[in-house]
Amino acid sequence: MTEMVDQVRVSATAEKVNARLQRRYAVEKRFRFYGIASIVVALSFLAILLFSIISQGHTAFMQAEMRLSVTFDPSVIDPDGGRQKAVLSSADYTALVRNALLARFPEAEDRLARREMIALISQGADLELRKMVMGDPSLIGTTRDVWLPAAASVDQLRKGHMSRDADKGGQFTQRQLGWIDALESSGNLSSRFNKWLFTSGDSRQPELAGLWGAVVGSFYSLLVTVTLSFPLGVATAIYLEEFSTRNRWTDLIEVNINNLAAVPSIVFGLLGLEIFLNVFNLPRSAPLVGGLALTLVSLPTIIIASRVALKAVPPWIREAALGLGASRLQMVMHHVLPLAMPGILTGTIIGMARAVGESAPLLMIGMVAFIVDVPASPLDPSTALPVQIYLWAASPERAFVERTSAAIIVLLCFLAVMNATAIFLRKKFERRW
Amino acid sequence: MPIASEAFLQQSGRAMTGTSKVTAKDVNVYYGDKHALKAVSLDIRANEVTALIGPSGCGKSTFLRCLNRMNDLIEGARVTGLITLDGDDIYDYSLDVVQLRARIGMVFQKPNPFPKSIFDNVAYGPRIHGLAQSSADLEEIVVSSLQRAGLYEEVKDRLSEPGTGLSGGQQQRLCIARAIAVSPEVILMDEPCSALDPIATAKVEELIDELRENYTIVIVTHSMQQAARVSQRTAFFHLGELVEFGDTEQIFTNPQQKLTQGYITGRFG
Amino acid sequence: MQFSILLVVLLLLSAVGFRMGRGRALQVGGPKARALHSLPSYYGYYVALWCGIPAVFLIAIWLSCEPFILQGIVVGALPADAKSLPSAQLSLLMNEVRQLGSSGDYQHASGAIASTAAEQYRNLRNMSFGAMAVISLAMAILGCVLGVRYIRPDLRARNKVEGVVKIFLIASSTVAIFTTIGIVLSLLFESLRFFRMISPVDFLFGLDWSPQMAMRSDQVGSSGAFGAVPLFAGTLLISLIAMVVAVPIGLLSAIYMAEYAHPNFRSVAKPLLEVLAGIPTVVYGFFAVLTVAPFLRDAGAAVGFSIASESALATGIVMGIMIIPFISSLSDDVITAVPDSLRQGAYGLGATRSETIKQVVIPAALPGIIGGVLLAVSRAIGETMIVVMAAGLSAHLTANPFEAVTTVTVQIVTLLVGDQEFDSPKTLSAFALGLVLFLVTLVLNVVALNVVRKYREKYD
Structure with missing residues (x-):
């Protein structure tokens, strides 16, 4: 039932x-x-x-260059024939460029035509010639075929970013377009690898603007950051994990580290501005100061990663060493630290990758100026790669949009390499107990 | 304090057979509020194997770790009383704990070779204590330690291979070789066979018996058969107290205390 | 340059000290160095430390005092009329003197006073450097000699050397504390100067923000408007949009990864998502300006909305994209930490997977998820580059996401980039904004970290 x-x-x-x-x-x-x-x-x-x-x-990795046969006229470059550096460097190379263009386009006789003609070539073409002559004074008196950068507008036209039609924003006259076509069809105007992007500093002329200054600035900043944050971070982690006992003081340190890891990076910039620049009078815009600020940004990451790596070393390694009569420091240096090193390095590289991409604190300490020269030391004014991106992004010219994107590609490649190294280290040396 | 040379140790060791090597007087250990070891007094004689037995949590490992001050490493641990090695207070402020641990070696429950080569494992102690003047010296120490640990024949062709690649029993004998490479006077063994199979256990026990000639050995074990096989004297701990201490034979055949009798006949444990 | 040579010389001296110490130890250690307490190399380090540390300390102290003392001397030697200049102009003059003195090029001096002072400054600095080099080297040598003399077999060199290393470790760990103190002090100091000119009430509750006015009217504090409410509102609006984008996408991705995804899928998708976290924020900013904002503007125009090209919407969406991996990886950790026994219980009653997740796993993981979201909010509020590039500059008090708003961080950057006068409320207001930003993110972080920690302890 x-x-x-x-x-x-x-x-x-x-x-x-x-x-x-x-x-x-x-x-x-x-x-x-x-x-x-x-x-x-x-x-x-x-x-x-x-x-x-x-x-x-x-597209920014290639840019238009123009082949001209340039006569290195001694009467223009070095009328006295003394070959003195000062004379050579202050000569009127623009005249050489003008003469070479005139030789190519003899039809440009009136002033307007000449102005239109000269507008086709980069304003920095004379600097290229100067560099050649300074490097090799024996060029004087000879005539050479030289590839010189075309004006950015010509480059943009060839890349299809600018219309040929003046009504649709095109900047060229019919006469100029005719010249461009003539150069193009005679093989004297073509796209070549944009070496300026990788070898020169910033410039107002997009065709001459390069990342090298920013890369060097970033490198110096990073150098300062690594030399400070790696030892400091590892030492802090070792102290907290291997030496200290848990008490109020270490709790305070821990709270501080965890909090600093989450503080907006711009706040570190404010700290840098106030302490490093205003109190200690360190030079503005210098990679040294940028590196100091980035040290503070990356330190918590490195400390936290190092602690995790030290924690992962099993306690019996420590017992074995101490049982043999190793001191605590010997135990750490001979056994624990080497075993934790892959993890620590991985964390450091990731922290550095973050520092490379960081820009807000650098804006605060003035690494955001227009700087043409490549810095020669960590004390020279400089920008950094991400800040250069920010600066170029703010430039109105179409050619700079292209270069900003190219700079981003370069930055992302750097980051990819760093992260790949970190992943490789982790995969290769990771040890499971 | 210089570390006594081996020859000296062997001589003096033989001469001092039967005399106290380590003496504990009224030793108490507290872990925070927990009273883990209560007023233990114990004499450990030179060139003997002293076994510490008792149920889990009885304080035998705690006592062992007092002897080379490994308890210092545990947060909140506090030790009172007096422990002497050859008459010197080992908790004396002026004593260098690192030197103490060089004189009193330790072998742990789980074989714990460093993730380095077999050679480097054994050579580590002599290196940090500066016991070898040359690499030839060092090699001699390593080889003789491995020989005395009965491992040399098995590993002589692969000294540069990682110690972690050995079998469990070999690893434990490597750890013993590593401990004796420092020429300690006393070797503490914390359940050295608990992670090993019976054959490996037998080998290690044989080894312990041989080592007795040159070293003073204190071994913690929860196997009464092992204690009976390898030790000359046995101490029985229960709930942090030393219940009974005497010649092994007497403890196992004629225990004085009811508690001891209960434990060795298997009525509890 | 000179300075690095000095450091190299000190380093070399220490190396010499090391060799001397080691040699001395072997000498006094008797046969086979048996009598020594420590390994001979520790005696070497002992002497090297004696050699290096006092000298380095001297240099550090010297360098940190030098600017103030030099400044005092140079100002004291200025002609009377220059000395009586107002402090702002005096500090400008001193800046010039310092720069001229460092470059050694007096041609660009603004006047005779500056160039003589610069020359004096330069001479003094050279003298000071010479004195410092001589004294520090003498101290190094003295330390070396003393160190060697202290060596006896029973000297516990290892313990001493390790003590020094331990002090270094402890000192390193205090850097975090000093950083926090540095942040608080520098923000507080300038903010207090700001609040002496502008009342905190006006700052925190004022509805009008136009810091440029103060510059023009030249009347400190009377006409410039420093009501920061529009900035707070703008920051919150953009952060809110970011959260609306990031929380659902991040959380659902995490749930899928943790509960449904095949390990192979997970091993591909998870690193890819983390790539989003590795992209620098300046790239996101450019992406917002170049792609997202024009797209939204055109899309808005197509359906008849007018969307500003610096709209809060575009900025917020891009910021949300940036935060997705942050939320997803934190939630993923938290969800995988929920013990399997809870899931088994639900499955045992016949619940489907989604029911188990929604009714058992998520409620159990909720505190951790909330902690993660709070951390993400803190990050959104403090994010700088995206908003600097993509958000507006002028302050509007609006809740309309299609309009341009400005944020706290945008204003800090605009106020502080370029030339600054450290006496105008315009510049100082940036520090007050920074202080607010720091305090708000601090509270969020502390709360979030506590919530997450409590959660972890529960399931550890």
């Missing part, structure tokens, strides 16, 4: 469950779909970002 009742009840439950089952499975499916969709959305953001940067930027 009771068995019957039970069976009835069970089947009633089953029925009720079944009635809702389809709906529940639909919910299940929908939930799963949301999850997948979120990942797809997030990754497509990444794809769009990378695509838009690369599609904008890849």
